[in-house]
Amino acid sequence: MSKKLLYAVETTTQIHKSIQQLSDKVLLKNLKENDGQHKIQTFGRPRKVTLITNTTYKSSEVSKKTLMKRNREVEDLARQVNNDDGKQNIINQLRNASSEHLIAANIESSQMTVDKALALITDCNVTWEQLRKIKRYSACCGIPSERKIRQRQRELIDGKFVATTMQLMQRSSRYDEFRLAQCAVVWMTDVHGTVTSHLEQHLMLNNLVPHNGEIWLKFGEDQGGGSTKFEIQIVNIKNPNATRNVVVVLLFEAPDCMFNIEATLPNISHAIAKMDGTKWRDYTLRLFGFGDYAYLTKLYGLLGPNARYPCLYCTQTAKEIKDGEKPLQHRTLMQINQDYAKFLEDGREEMAKEVSRCVIRKPLVDTEIDHVSVPSLHVSLGIFKKLYEKLETDAHEIDMIVYKSQVNIAENDDNDDDDDELDDFSERIKIQVKEKSDLKQKREKLIEEIEDGLPLSFYQGDDKKSIEKEIEKIIKAKEEMSKIDKLLDNDLPFGTGPIVNALDEFLQRNKIQRQQYHGKAFNGNHVHKALQVPVIHDLFKVPKEVVKSKIEDKIGIGKMRLVATKLKKLEEIKDLFLLYGEVHNSMNHCNFMNDAEIYHLGKYIH
Structure with missing residues (x-):
């Protein structure tokens, strides 16, 4: 075909239908003969035509075999376009893919989100220093900067906690002595909202198992690592004692002595008491108390586990409990308050605790005694x-x-x-x-020295200093004999x-x-x-x-x-x-x- 004819075809606005049909058949014949590839000559760089299968159904609707065939066609086309093995094209596609596409393909993004980084710190108990080391050793993980993570953390907890310092009792250098010191104290402002948020998450994950239309919550104390923590546990889930299922509502860096509990617990006690009997969705929240026995006696104003009336649950004396007598009367919250009133009426004298059955303080919580869990593990x-x-x-x-x-x-x-x-x-x-045989011989030798030393000095007429020296030797010998006797x-x-x-x-x-x-x-x-x-x-x-x-x-x-x-x-x-x-x-x-x-x-x- 002459150049004039080619120029005429390229510059003509309309091509006759018969010429179009003929060119299509020629092109198709060439594609079939050359494995779906054909080069078209132009006045410049030649153009390449590739045969692509016309699809009727979406890739999500076809069989695995058809899908694999389509993938091979796309890979071949990528190799031709990029003039290489196509790896770089795949890399570029992954870089430009949205997080939604990666999640749909079950592929993790190389860039970790701020929320996921914060979840890593919380769930794995990672300190900031440890996170910096992880970032140095795993640069490909794309962990966000510490500033972004801290900023997100502040956004999440803003207004939900109160952090301050208070005068609390701290142990001095001697373990049995206390002194007043400024200690850090943190408590939660919206206890009910935080607990219901946890309940919503457990409900969404199908972890929540209600009991007769009720959700049971346990409120108690735990001490360890130099701090005292008051926490709420959701009972109606698997592993309620696990760290991830515990909501810490109050924390202070000091021992759990009575002075410290009385100073800090009122910050949350009213909010805790209000939760009992409230409604969440179609369920009723029930509050129970837990903790070791010494803490429970402090909480309800009793003198302690070693008192004459040591039991939190009944009014038996320690002797009656030891003798195996059955309790005649169980303690109630109302009765404890009445006993405390008797203690005040008696003027807090030495024997007032006998009148009040060892109730010497007002209870710090309003949870009924029959809702206090027996510390079975400590038992x-x-x-x-x-x-x-x-x-x-x-x-x-x-x-x-x-x-x-x-x-x-x-x-x-x-x-x-x-x-x-x-x-x-x-x-x-x-x-x-x-x-022991050697010690006995040594003892006998010392006895001989004691018996013979001083009389010989008198017999020889020694001076006063010599006699005093002999007396010192005898005293030392007797001390050594007492040590030998113990051995x-x-x-x-x-x-x-x-x-x-x-x-x-x-x-x-x-x-x-x-x-x-x-x-x-x-x-x-x-x-x-x-x-x-x-x-x-x-x-x-x-x-x-x-x-x-x-x-x-x-x-x-x-x-x-x-x-x-x-x-x-x-x-x-x-x-x-x-x-x-x-x-x-x-x-x-x-x-x-x-x-x-x-x-x-x-x-x-x-």
Whole structure:
């Protein structure tokens, strides 16, 4: 075709229909012959024509096979347009994609939003310093700047909290002494709004399980890390004690002594009391109290757990409770207020607390006593500690029988050549017997010095200074003798015998650790683990195994009978462990209890 004809076609405004049809057929034939590609010559750079399938349905409406075929066509077209493998085009598309498109494709955006960064800090307990380190090590995460996050945080909490300082009691350098100091105090201004906001979120996530048309809330106190926190927990969800489900409404950096509670709690007590019985959606909010027993007695104005009337729930004396007498009268909030009035009428004299049944202050909250949760976990911690100490004491008695038997053998054994056959316990006893023998010889030598030193000085006619020196020597000798006597009186220290040691090793193997403080108490998770039936059975196998493997062949028949009697006594303690294990597991959980479960719990307790 000549250039004139081409020019005429390009400059003509109208092309004859027959020419158009012919050119279309020629173009289609070329596309089919060249795998859907065809170059068109122009006066400038040649143009490329590509065959694209005409679609009838949307990609969201077609099958996976058709969708894959369309994706291949788009990828081929991207390679032709970009003249490369198409990777850069994909990168550009992802960069320009909106967050809605990425979420729809289940792809996380490389740029983290400010709200998501704030959620990361809250949910993972990340400090600002830790967040800076995370940003340095993960630049690709696109964490927003600290200033933006802090600004968003201020926007969210603006007007919802009051932060100030107050004169509160702080512990001085001596643990048992207090002093007044300026302490930080923070409390929430809109308690009801915050709690209902949490309820809305749980309802949206289907986490909320109402009980007979009611939502139960627990208000209480927790101390730790140098601060005291008052919090609200939503009971009608799974894991209500989890940190993410707890709403802290008051916090101060000081101990939870009565002075501090009276100074800070009135800031929120009225708002807390108003929540009880209010309506949220179609549900009624019910408020309950919780906390350790010492805190609960402070909250309701009682003298304390060691008073003559120690019970928050009844009016029995400590002696009546110890004797197992049934309570004749239960405490109520009205009765506590009446008892406090009697205390004031009596002039707050020494015996006024007897008249008021140990109510010496006005209650700080208006929650009825039958809505105060029994501190079941703290009860379990105390009872399990006493049970385990009883087990240890009886195991130590068996260790003492073995110890005295081994001491007699070691004292009468003059052969020192069989040390290799002794176990650690027997070897310790043999060393101790030898040390005591050396101490006895040293004591006898000191007695001789006391008896002979001073009379010899008088007999020789020594001067006054020499006699005074001898008297000083005698005094020192007597002091040393008293120290030796104390050492000679020491038998087997508690907790160092083979059975008690084996019990400690069993606890460590099962990761049940005793605290180094609070009288070697156990924490809640470890008590829960120790009171499982298989663990109890394995724990009480330990003394028998130690007796069979290390003790049976080393003591006489008479002593062995005594050991067997003590082992039978341990079986009685095992029954107590199993029985209290049923009580603990029946009441320390987050589930609602039906009438049958309540009946069985009462049966186990009685």
